[in-house]
Amino acid sequence: MTTNTLLWRLAFSVIASIPAQAQPAPTYSWTNLPRIAQPSFRKDTLNVLAFGAKPDGITLNTNAINSAIVACSKKGGGVVLVPAGLWMTGPIELKSNVNLHLKKSATLLFTPDKSQYALVEGVYEGKRAARNQSPISGKNLENIAITGQGILDGNGDVWRAVNKNQLTESQWQEKVASGGVLKDDGKTWYPSEQFKKASVGNRSMLLTDGKTPQDFADMKDMLRPNLVVLTNCKNVLLEGITCQNSAAWCLHPLMCQDLTLRNLTVKNPEYAHNGDGMDVESCKNFLIEGCTLDVGDDAICIKSGKDEEGRKRGMPTENGIIRNNTVYNGHGGFVVGSEMSGGARYIFVSNCTFMGTDKGIRFKSVRGRGGVVEHIYAKDIFMKDIAQEAIFFDMYYFVKFATDGERDVRPVLNEGTPIFRNMKFENIVCNGATKGVFIRGLPEMPVRNIVMAGLVLKAEKGIELTDAQGITFTNVQLITEQTKPVIALDNSSNLTFDTIQYNAGTSQLFAVKGERSQAIRMSNTDLSRAQTKAEFSQGATEKQLVFSATK
Structure with missing residues (x-):
């Protein structure tokens, strides 16, 4: 018997000895699926128009929308109504017991002005990281909803880098003409020089010990x-x-x-x-x-x-x-x-x-x-x-893998x-x-x-x-x-x-x-x-x- 065979037998014996993950006895099946509790809300409705919001696609409605949400929550909850229209806004923070309801043809368009998004502690691919504040967020809340037939638009193109090979030639030319900067090889478009510098330098956004979100201000765009x-x-x-x-x-x-x-x-x-x-x-x-x-x-x-x-x-x-x-x-x-x-x-x-x-x-x-x-x-x-x-x-x-393909x-x-x-x-x-x-x-x-x-x-x-x-x-x-x-x-x-x-x-x-x-x-x-x-x-x-x- 070869040494490799002995090693593998030992490894598999260890595998067999690994206990199942601690958990309750299996109770779920196709005939007994998990049950998911649903939120419920008071019928009281607050219209964002009453708080000074304007659906003109230009006015920044951040304060108006957030004020409506806070007022609704403080009253015991209910519905915050966003009527039809194009509503430019910065980050929105949800509150407990509030249903943010977007009527059909209502679009919350999140501003391309990155200064409106604070640097905060977030999570990136499973680890603590510095992030810009999300357009919509909520933490430690209960009984919350976003409903209706409207649209949340993150304005993502102002944030993203794009490789030339991902676009058609006309799309690429349009992207380059919109501003931003190119990588030195001309094959990647970045929204800003700051983004380019952080990306090319392979900067980490992870919050290691002693780091705060503000320590990442020089790479905020990324x-x-x-x-x-x-x-x-x-x-x-x-x-x-x-x-x-x-x-x-x-x-x-x-x-x-x-x-x-x-x-x-x-x-x-x-x-x-x-x-x-x-x-x-x-x-x-x-x-x-x-x-x-x-x-x-x-x-x-x-x-x-x-x-x-x-x-x-x-x-x-x-x-x-x-x-x-x-x-x-x-x-x-x-x-x-x-x-x-x-x-x-x-x-x-x-x-x-x-x-x-x-x-x-x-x-x-x-x-x-x-x-x-x-x-x-x-x-x-x-x-x-x-x-x-x-x-x-x-x-x-x-x-x-190595060039010979071996694992x-x-x-x-x-x-x-x-x-x-x-x-x-x-x-x-x-x-x-x-x-x-x-x-x-x-x-x-x-x-x-x-x-x-x-x-x-x-x-x-x-x-x-x-x-x-x-x-x-x-x-x-x-x-x-x-x-x-x-x-x-x-x-x-x-x-x-x-x-x-x-x-x-x-x-x-x-x-x-x-x-x-x-x-x-x-x-x-x-x-x-x-x-x-x-x-x-x-x-x-x-x-x-x-x-x-x-x-």
Whole structure:
């Protein structure tokens, strides 16, 4: 027995000994979904016009709108009404027991004057950071809402840098003519010289010990705000409105409880850097339903803090329902990670459509994150024209491999080792993708115990598993352009393939490599459709692949 084999056996014995994350006994299922409390408000209504607001698109209405919100809250709550019109404003701060209601044709247009946005302590990708104040924010509030049929517009173009290759030639010329400065190579446009200097200098915005937001004044232009940030709030409702053109993430509920995002339209340009749609971070009991998203980054994303800071926070995103949503452009339709260090669990995704996203269902992490992601259930997901993978797990997010393509395979397990396990995906249909299923775990921590049933995947390539363990595919149809192989396995074990359909005349069904590839079973599948059943390499052997009840 080789030294490597002994090391891996030791590593897997450690994996098996890792206890499940402390949590109550499982109580949720498709027949017993989490319950999300809804806010309620007094019928009293205050019109922002009564506080001096003017819908002329020129007057700065910050004080008027905030005064109406404060007055409403002090009276015990109710509705603050924003009538039809174009309302220029600076940052708005929500208050408890207030429903900010935008009538149809009402647009809150957030001012391009960056001096109106104070430097504050915020969060950037799961860590404490200096940010400009968000256009709409609320902290430690209860019973709040933004409703109606109006629009929140973050005026994001005045904040964002843009690469030339993201725009058409006419768009690029228009951007350059608007002002700002170019990178020395002429390929990136920045809103200001200050932004350029901070970006080229790779300045950090993180608030390390002894730093305050004011210490970042010389790079203020680069500290792009998220459009709506709600922190540690309870009983939250966003319904009916359109949220668009955010400088960074669009909607960012953080450490909230009983959160509902319903019938929203979320829009960002395709070139919007960090232009996520919804980032639900460390929230408990949430519902996302009936929403339409077309954004520049991940669409519906689950997060829970980053690395040690996220683990110390220790607040998983949990008990969520995501249903009846449509995603057009986006890096992923439904996404978990990569900042998931506090974990995620008991999330139910159903009846969603992804049209033209980069990836469909996307899980991402990396060594150092830590966190346990488990009990994620998805069914009735329909995808078309996915640019990359339909179902995607990757534990090497943003990792650059050596030129020979080899991964760092040291079997090191610690608190920074992320875990993805115990999930089930059912009735997933994809018409068009680069790969149907891609799973790449860590050698020391495979992606484990995933059931996929009732899949119909039309893609260039079929299934590719690396460092995966306990994966089951049942009743899967693979319609692939590449037929050598249809299923590629690398150092993966305890795999079951039951009732698999694939193209007649397939050149090669399996390619199996790696000495850790073992206990692979295929049943109830017509092997006569493949010219070659399997090829083995890099330590994999024929005895590890068993065919039964096949013909």
